[in-house]
Amino acid sequence: MGFLPRLLWRQFRRLEAGRRVNPCSVQVNEPAQVSLTADPVRARIPASLAVGAPLPVAPTPGYEYAEAQQRLTCAGVGGIVAEDRIREIKIEKIQKLRDKGLQPYPERWQRTHTPGQASQLEAGVGGVRVCGRIVSRRDFGKLTFFDVQDVGGRMQCSLQRDDLGKESYTDFIKLVDVGDFVGIEGETYHTKIGQLTVRGSNWQILGKMLRPMPEKFHAIADREIRYRRRYLDLITDADSRARFRLRHDFIRALRKGLDEAGFDEVETPVLQTKPSGALARPFETHHAALDIPVYLRIAPETYLKRCVVAGFDRVYEFARVFRNEGMDPSHLQDFTMLEYYASYWNYIDNMDFTERLLRQAIEASTGSLQVTHAAGEIDFSGEWPRRPLLDLIQEHSGIDVNACPDADSLRSALGAAEITIDGAEKFGRGTLIDQLYKKTVRPRITSPTFVTSHPVDLSPLARRNDDEANISDRFQLVIHGWEVINAYSELVDPIDQRGRLEEQAALNAEGDSEAMVMDEDYLMAMEHGMPPISGWGMGIDRMVALLCGAENLRDVVLFPLLKPEEGSAVEDAILEAGEEAPAIEGADA
RNA sequence: GGGAGCAUAGCUCAGUCGGUAGAGCAACGCCCUUUUAAGGCGUCGGUCGUUGGUUCGAGCCCAACUGCUCUCACCA
Numbered sequence: 001m002g003f004l005p006r007l008l009w010r011q012f013r014r015l016e017a018g019r020r021v022n023p024c025s026v027q028v029n030e031p032a033q034v035s036l037t038a039d040p041v042r043a044r045i046p047a048s049l050a051v052g053a054p055l056p057v058a059p060t061p062g063y064e065y066a067e068a069q070q071r072l073t074c075a076g077v078g079g080i081v082a083e084d085r086i087r088e089i090k091i092e093k094i095q096k097l098r099d100k101g102l103q104p105y106p107e108r109w110q111r112t113h114t115p116g117q118a119s120q121l122e123a124g125v126g127g128v129r130v131c132g133r134i135v136s137r138r139d140f141g142k143l144t145f146f147d148v149q150d151v152g153g154r155m156q157c158s159l160q161r162d163d164l165g166k167e168s169y170t171d172f173i174k175l176v177d178v179g180d181f182v183g184i185e186g187e188t189y190h191t192k193i194g195q196l197t198v199r200g201s202n203w204q205i206l207g208k209m210l211r212p213m214p215e216k217f218h219a220i221a222d223r224e225i226r227y228r229r230r231y232l233d234l235i236t237d238a239d240s241r242a243r244f245r246l247r248h249d250f251i252r253a254l255r256k257g258l259d260e261a262g263f264d265e266v267e268t269p270v271l272q273t274k275p276s277g278a279l280a281r282p283f284e285t286h287h288a289a290l291d292i293p294v295y296l297r298i299a300p301e302t303y304l305k306r307c308v309v310a311g312f313d314r315v316y317e318f319a320r321v322f323r324n325e326g327m328d329p330s331h332l333q334d335f336t337m338l339e340y341y342a343s344y345w346n347y348i349d350n351m352d353f354t355e356r357l358l359r360q361a362i363e364a365s366t367g368s369l370q371v372t373h374a375a376g377e378i379d380f381s382g383e384w385p386r387r388p389l390l391d392l393i394q395e396h397s398g399i400d401v402n403a404c405p406d407a408d409s410l411r412s413a414l415g416a417a418e419i420t421i422d423g424a425e426k427f428g429r430g431t432l433i434d435q436l437y438k439k440t441v442r443p444r445i446t447s448p449t450f451v452t453s454h455p456v457d458l459s460p461l462a463r464r465n466d467d468e469a470n471i472s473d474r475f476q477l478v479i480h481g482w483e484v485i486n487a488y489s490e491l492v493d494p495i496d497q498r499g500r501l502e503e504q505a506a507l508n509a510e511g512d513s514e515a516m517v518m519d520e521d522y523l524m525a526m527e528h529g530m531p532p533i534s535g536w537g538m539g540i541d542r543m544v545a546l547l548c549g550a551e552n553l554r555d556v557v558l559f560p561l562l563k564p565e566e567g568s569a570v571e572d573a574i575l576e577a578g579e580e581a582p583a584i585e586g587a588d589a
Numbered sequence: 590g591g592g593a594g595c596a597u598a599g600c601u602c603a604g605u606c607g608g609u610a611g612a613g614c615a616a617c618g619c620c621c622u623u624u625u626a627a628g629g630c631g632u633c634g635g636u637c638g639u640u641g642g643u644u645c646g647a648g649c650c651c652a653a654c655u656g657c658u659c660u661c662a663c664c665a
Binding site for chain 2: 085086087089090136137138139140141142143144145146147156158160161162177178179191192193195197211212213214215216217218219220221222223224225232236278279280281323325326328329331422483486539563
């Protein structure tokens with residue numbers, strides 16, 4: 001039934017209010033049951049709808065539409081709700097285009113300029129062929145202005161009846177709408193108020209839109225709709241277009257910087273039989289032919305290091321990685337990580353290179369080294385401070401961790417400093433240091449800062465410092481309280497690595513789903529020998545979010561994962577298959 | 590998982606004290622040759638997220654549910 005009851009209800013309300021009704025939308029089977037207060041002439045009530053007969057209940061105020069509706073049926077598909085009605089109108093326009101020999105979805109169109117390119121032209125350039133989606137329009141009888149747009153720019157065009165002839169001009173006015181793709185051929189000129197415009201000598205429709213466009217002045221407000229129907233967000237919101245352009249430019253600049261520094265780009269497997277390279281819960285899936293579990297990678301690390309074993313001395317990968325964890329504004333379960341590994345470098349060399357690489361890429365993509373963020377200006381110029389973790393903790397909390405050789409002494413120091421950490425009694429020394437850092441130091445770091453020299457028990461994959469065996473040769477780049485980069489002098493000693501993996505595997509066996517599992521295949525590769533390496537990983541999404549001032553990572557990902565929409569095709573298909581809709585991992589755990 | 594907020598036309602939003610649901614945009618019909626959120630006249634479009642309850646009467650008050658947003662916690 002769907003729209004029927006609602007439609008009937010609406011029509012009765014209109015009749016009661018003395019307003020007009022659509023004459024083809026309602027028919028009455030048993031006219032004697034219906035009472036109407038509307039004036040029949042003004043309301044254009046069809047002959048089949050008798051006026052004046054008593055209703056089963058009083059028309060106002062307690063009008064029982066449900067009972068009345070049982071006595072009515074609706075013939076045909078008149079009326080319907082707004083969006084469907086607009087769709088019907090546009091489908092009619094498609095038929096009218098075809099009737100006139102105009103193909104609504106043509107196969108190609110020869111373009112000379114994108115809208116962005118055309119907007120840079122001088123006046124008086126002829127033979128300009130520009131195309132895009134019409135995003136706004138202003139009609140003046142025998143003259144019309146409209147803007148065509150793609151993600152790269154926008155260009156105003158005009159059509160005049162005197163240039164096109166009456167028929168072609170009227171066809172455009174009647175059959176082409178905001179939202180449609182069109183191609184315009186013409187000459188550039190300045191309008192009376194100086195706006196560069198392509199004055200079209202002919203036009204062609206290149207793709208008809210069936211749906212209504214969102215409101216043209218405001219962008220879409222509902223975050224969920226912005227994410228689900230990102231195309232509408234990108235069509236209507238210039239800020240959103242700018243964010244994704246920045247993302248694209250930033251990635252391109254990073255790639256250029258790495259290529260120029262002698263790195264090779266490689267691709268490593270997404271489906272892995274053993275997830276490794278990070279501490280995280282993986283997504284598990286199943287390989288049907290082999291009948292084995294496989295995992296979506298949580299990091300590309302161990303495969304990139306295999307490349308180093310093979311003789312790639314500098315490799316990088318823009319890697320989509322997947323972590324089966326909760327969703328919040330600074331975490332995605334499906335995100336992009338840039339990792340690279342450089343042979344013969346230590347972490348100090350790596351910090352030097354990081355500054356150069358990022359500065360170059362930030363300037364290339366944003367045009368500046370100062371970035372405006374909701375929390376304030378972020379300045380990427382100058383030398384970024386390099387601070388050992390324990391120094392920072394002492395500075396911000398007053399606790400000298402070096403004076404606390406075990407968990408108990410550190411706990412009493414925490415107590416003396418009146419710092420409470422939930423669950424402190426069950427944490428080891430390493431975790432306590434980590435929690436102390438996250439609580440007192442990290443939120444206060446705003447400008448880019450290298451945090452270095454983490455305790456070795458926080459860094460199972462990092463190389464031990466040669467002078468201080470309990471700290472690792474590691475750095476993180478922290479900006480605005482976010483860890484954006486994590487890098488080490490890599491552990492290349494296969495015997496040390498085996499020992500640390502055994503510890504992790506034991507934790508995993510005890511039920512820690514984030515701990516690593518034994519990876520003999522990787523150890524086999526390591527035992528063939530590695531040079532000194534410094535490795536590096538950056539969360540692209542986080543960095544891009546910082547650069548464009550987005551506070552939610554989903555604003556810089558085109559199509560973030562969302563729960564399935566109720567009544568969606570996906571859900572319907574699942575229900576049809578006789579299964580229950582799947583629970584969304586992490587959504588309610 | 591805790592807390593707070595939101596849900597009204599395709600879009601952006603009003604809706605007063607509980608008393609017949611409003612505007613702008615979009616759409617449709619007219620007028621208009623220099624606009625750019627064009628303008629003017631007319632029209633169409635709503636079971637006010639769902640289900641109950643209170644009431645003579647609920648968009649509004651109450652409860653539950655669903656969805657979304659923010660926030661805290663958890664989580665590299």
